[in-house]
Amino acid sequence: MRETEAGDRKSNSMALVVQKYGGSSVADAGSVKRVAKRIAEAKRAGNDVCVVVSAMGDTTDELLDLAAQITPLPPQRELDILLTAGERISMSLLAMAINNLGVKAKSFTGQQAGVITDAVYGRARIVDVVPARIRETLDKGQVAIVAGFQGVNTDTNDVTTLGRGGSDTTAVAIAAGLGADVCEIYSDVDGVFTADPRIVPTARKIDRVSYEEMLELAASGAKILALRAVEYARRYDVPVHVRSSFSAASGTLVTGTYGDFLDPNAPVEADVEAPIISGVAHDRSEAKITVVGVPDVPGMAARIFEVVAAAGANIDMIVQNVSAAQTGLTDISFTLPEGDGPATLAALKGVQGEIGYDSLQFDDQIGKLSLIGAGMKTNPGVSARLFGALRDAGINIEMISTSEIRISVVTRSDSLDEAVRAVHSAFGLDSSEGEAVVYAGTGR
Amino acid sequence: MRETEAGDRKSNSMALVVQKYGGSSVADAGSVKRVAKRIAEAKRAGNDVCVVVSAMGDTTDELLDLAAQITPLPPQRELDILLTAGERISMSLLAMAINNLGVKAKSFTGQQAGVITDAVYGRARIVDVVPARIRETLDKGQVAIVAGFQGVNTDTNDVTTLGRGGSDTTAVAIAAGLGADVCEIYSDVDGVFTADPRIVPTARKIDRVSYEEMLELAASGAKILALRAVEYARRYDVPVHVRSSFSAASGTLVTGTYGDFLDPNAPVEADVEAPIISGVAHDRSEAKITVVGVPDVPGMAARIFEVVAAAGANIDMIVQNVSAAQTGLTDISFTLPEGDGPATLAALKGVQGEIGYDSLQFDDQIGKLSLIGAGMKTNPGVSARLFGALRDAGINIEMISTSEIRISVVTRSDSLDEAVRAVHSAFGLDSSEGEAVVYAGTGR
Numbered sequence: 070m071r072e073t074e075a076g077d078r079k080s081n082s083m084a085l086v087v088q089k090y091g092g093s094s095v096a097d098a099g100s101v102k103r104v105a106k107r108i109a110e111a112k113r114a115g116n117d118v119c120v121v122v123s124a125m126g127d128t129t130d131e132l133l134d135l136a137a138q139i140t141p142l143p144p145q146r147e148l149d150i151l152l153t154a155g156e157r158i159s160m161s162l163l164a165m166a167i168n169n170l171g172v173k174a175k176s177f178t179g180q181q182a183g184v185i186t187d188a189v190y191g192r193a194r195i196v197d198v199v200p201a202r203i204r205e206t207l208d209k210g211q212v213a214i215v216a217g218f219q220g221v222n223t224d225t226n227d228v229t230t231l232g233r234g235g236s237d238t239t240a241v242a243i244a245a246g247l248g249a250d251v252c253e254i255y256s257d258v259d260g261v262f263t264a265d266p267r268i269v270p271t272a273r274k275i276d277r278v279s280y281e282e283m284l285e286l287a288a289s290g291a292k293i294l295a296l297r298a299v300e301y302a303r304r305y306d307v308p309v310h311v312r313s314s315f316s317a318a319s320g321t322l323v324t325g326t327y328g329d330f331l332d333p334n335a336p337v338e339a340d341v342e343a344p345i346i347s348g349v350a351h352d353r354s355e356a357k358i359t360v361v362g363v364p365d366v367p368g369m370a371a372r373i374f375e376v377v378a379a380a381g382a383n384i385d386m387i388v389q390n391v392s393a394a395q396t397g398l399t400d401i402s403f404t405l406p407e408g409d410g411p412a413t414l415a416a417l418k419g420v421q422g423e424i425g426y427d428s429l430q431f432d433d434q435i436g437k438l439s440l441i442g443a444g445m446k447t448n449p450g451v452s453a454r455l456f457g458a459l460r461d462a463g464i465n466i467e468m469i470s471t472s473e474i475r476i477s478v479v480t481r482s483d484s485l486d487e488a489v490r491a492v493h494s495a496f497g498l499d500s501s502e503g504e505a506v507v508y509a510g511t512g513r
Numbered sequence: 514m515r516e517t518e519a520g521d522r523k524s525n526s527m528a529l530v531v532q533k534y535g536g537s538s539v540a541d542a543g544s545v546k547r548v549a550k551r552i553a554e555a556k557r558a559g560n561d562v563c564v565v566v567s568a569m570g571d572t573t574d575e576l577l578d579l580a581a582q583i584t585p586l587p588p589q590r591e592l593d594i595l596l597t598a599g600e601r602i603s604m605s606l607l608a609m610a611i612n613n614l615g616v617k618a619k620s621f622t623g624q625q626a627g628v629i630t631d632a633v634y635g636r637a638r639i640v641d642v643v644p645a646r647i648r649e650t651l652d653k654g655q656v657a658i659v660a661g662f663q664g665v666n667t668d669t670n671d672v673t674t675l676g677r678g679g680s681d682t683t684a685v686a687i688a689a690g691l692g693a694d695v696c697e698i699y700s701d702v703d704g705v706f707t708a709d710p711r712i713v714p715t716a717r718k719i720d721r722v723s724y725e726e727m728l729e730l731a732a733s734g735a736k737i738l739a740l741r742a743v744e745y746a747r748r749y750d751v752p753v754h755v756r757s758s759f760s761a762a763s764g765t766l767v768t769g770t771y772g773d774f775l776d777p778n779a780p781v782e783a784d785v786e787a788p789i790i791s792g793v794a795h796d797r798s799e800a801k802i803t804v805v806g807v808p809d810v811p812g813m814a815a816r817i818f819e820v821v822a823a824a825g826a827n828i829d830m831i832v833q834n835v836s837a838a839q840t841g842l843t844d845i846s847f848t849l850p851e852g853d854g855p856a857t858l859a860a861l862k863g864v865q866g867e868i869g870y871d872s873l874q875f876d877d878q879i880g881k882l883s884l885i886g887a888g889m890k891t892n893p894g895v896s897a898r899l900f901g902a903l904r905d906a907g908i909n910i911e912m913i914s915t916s917e918i919r920i921s922v923v924t925r926s927d928s929l930d931e932a933v934r935a936v937h938s939a940f941g942l943d944s945s946e947g948e949a950v951v952y953a954g955t956g957r
Contacts, residue, residue, distance in 0.1 A: 098582035102583065136605075136606065138542035139609045140609050140612070144608070144609060146619070147605040147606075147608045147619075148609070150622075151606065154598040154601040154602045157594060157597065158576065158595060158598045160594070161592070161594040162580065164591045165588060165592070168584070168587075169586070178594075181670060181671075
């Protein structure tokens with residue numbers, strides 16, 4: 070609950086809520102009306118409601134297709150202007166639908182809503198939110214609708230887009246700017262699960278998860294909440310409620326620090342020092358490059374990753390073999406988003422003479438499994454159990470990386486589903502196994 | 514030709530050209546590329562080029578359909594935001610296509626282009642044009658693309674639309690604001706014709722027509738150029754060149770005062786005092802309301818038209834019958850846009866008791882024919898020839914109105930085509946009849 074400036078409100082009977090609806094929730098006129106009803110109900114229940122909306126259904130992809138028909142290399146400024154048309158359509162239709170239910174609503178572009186970004190077209194970062202018009206609209210008792218995914222670069226007064234998942238970030242940023250009580254992210258799934266329910270049918274919806282764990286989940290392939298939105302939420306301490314627009318059930322609340330909340334339903338004799346596993350995430354979008362036969366002299370690895378960084382690739386995991394004593398050569402492998410592969414290979418090819426490596430290998434048939442939870446690093450039993458489960462399932466581990474609350478392994482892509490099921494089961498996350506001391510997991 | 518600020522240009526070899534392309538010229542990716550080629554050629558020929566573009570093909574109608582699926586009464590502010598998405602798409606695609614040809618181009622929304630309007634959503638009027646960013650773009654040697662049909666109400670920073678045909682007005686206003694040498698309006702027809710070629714196959718393309726005659730043509734149903742665009746062009750003396758985007762042939766130049774230019778090909782012995790007929794326009798979009806049995810006392814007609822004006826209808830022609838001596842009652846008929854009919858009838862119904870009329874009649878089966886040209890009023894022979902032609906064709910005249918350069922008559926809708934052909938022929942406008950002392954006409 071929030072105390073507001075407007076003295077005429079009963080501030081203890083209402084909350085300031087930011088709701089975000091994704092493209093699948095507003096795919097057609099019927100869906101827009103259904104969402105409008107939900108918003109009108111939240112407003113009539115006494116809340117201040119600000120709504121962030123994505124483009125309808127596949128609009129963004131259709132616009133990208135149109136651009137591709139014109140040119141393979143559209144100027145990014147123009148591409149951003151093009152793509153922002155999608156939210157313009159959905160936001161105005163949604164405002165119409167809410168007005169039609171007798172609740173006053175107004176729509177605002179990213180620029181009008183005060184979403185200020187840097188000038189990096191296509192993946193701009195929000196640098197400030199000045200939601201004066203939103204505040205004014207809410208203070209008049211009206212619903213404010215904001216176009217997700219877009220902002221304005223105030224240096225040039227040009228529109229920018231925030232990249233895929235940008236509407237989540239818009240919602241969290243607006244919630245932070247308004248000091249909202251909660252940011253509700255609506256989609257077509259019920260919340261965050263201990264694993265992707267399409268792969269692990271016994272996966273469970275989790276009620277609460279910390280920002281840190283959600284960050285690791287998002288970074289490890291869980292698509293339910295954009296990574297940057299979680300970062301923003303953690304920085305500004307915005308509680309995020311991930312839930313379904315198709316049901317009234319509550320979903321998953323993302324808030325707090327890991328370890329903050331133990332399962333209130335857990336048996337009291339539970340070992341509070343035991344690791345608290347959030348869930349198992351998976352990711353098939355990466356590829357592996359191996360630089361074979363690198364002279365094992367100081368500075369060679371650094372030079373390789375200089376070249377890779379200059380090519381614009383975000384590398385994830387790195388493995389360097391122990392150099393063979395006879396040859397003085399070593400192999401260096403790293404993973405990166407599959408789409409960055411061609412440019413990175415080309416860049417490395419260009420320095421083959423300088424570095425003196427033998428050859429390059431490109432492997433896009435890898436899968437990454439990540440186990441996420443608090444207290445892992447201090448519990449050596451966790452990795453032992455993880456590796457044991459994979460061994461028992463006959464799955465080979467190709468690379469390993471760890472953080473304080475995550476262990477990731479790379480496997481063959483075609484054994485990834487089985488790996489996820491084996492690990493989910495080994496850590497007692499399956500819903501048929503009763504009440505394990507666990508919380509949280511991954512989505513979709 | 515125009516002297517420019519930039520000293521490094523050969524100012525006498527280039528012009529500042531504003532080009533406007535309608536929806537049919539950019540209906541799909543292929544059309545956008547074709548138009549881009551034309552623009553790039555104009556730029557490479559040494560001109561400064563600013564382009565105003567409409568939404569692609571039927572985009573605006575599709576967006577209106579979407580809105581209609583949501584609510585029968587969308588708030589106008591939201592409808593305007595929705596509709597401006599259409600030009601956002603076409604302008605950015607066009608900019609991409611031009612860049613793809615190696616010519617630098619940037620797109621601008623109405624707001625970015627400095628098109629300032631009043632706050633009348635749906636049919637806003639341009640109150641100012643501040644084309645600083647356009648000028649800057651042209652001065653860099655780049656092509657500026659501007660979204661037609663839209664502007665910004667700077668009081669609230671909300672986007673507005675200018676109504677149907679608004680892109681023509683945008684183009685003329687930008688041309689005026691930039692001091693352009695010419696404003697070229699591209700569509701799928703070759704220019705302004707002496708009558709609609711679909712109705713009169715012998716209609717001829719005219720080379721030049723004055724602002725005044727073009728105004729009357731546009732107001733009388735010729736759809737080739739929006740009325741407000743012509744008004745704007747006349748006020749700011751912007752030469753408008755109406756031409757086809759499918760050919761390199763020149764079209765019709767709209768400029769000057771009527772009577773300014775006699776046909777240079779006309780025989781020298783031609784009577785220079787003879788009326789110069791521009792063409793025959795027709796309009797099927799109006800309806801007629803008759804208020805039957807109005808007490809013929811002073812102020813009754815005024816009261817009726819007060820009520821009609823309050824209902825928001827733009828009336829065109831009015832006829833009041835001579836009152837019958839026995840009854841002291843009269844009938845008052847007027848024409849108005851068909852769409853304004855229901856609201857106007859309802860408003861009149863509401864004052865039946867006060868005015869004391871007998872009944873209302875609504876007739877949407879009327880057609881209007883207008884003959885336009887200079888020197889009509891001073892040539893009584895013109896109306897005689899017009900009425901004679903209609904009589905010979907067996908067509909009944911229901912209403913008549915005249916201005917200095919126009920005579921309009923209302924007929925049955927189903928005899929309108931025949932009326933147009935008869936009048937076109939009677940005034941020697943048919944191309945098969947050789948060189949008549951005429952110029953100009955109507956479109957589509």
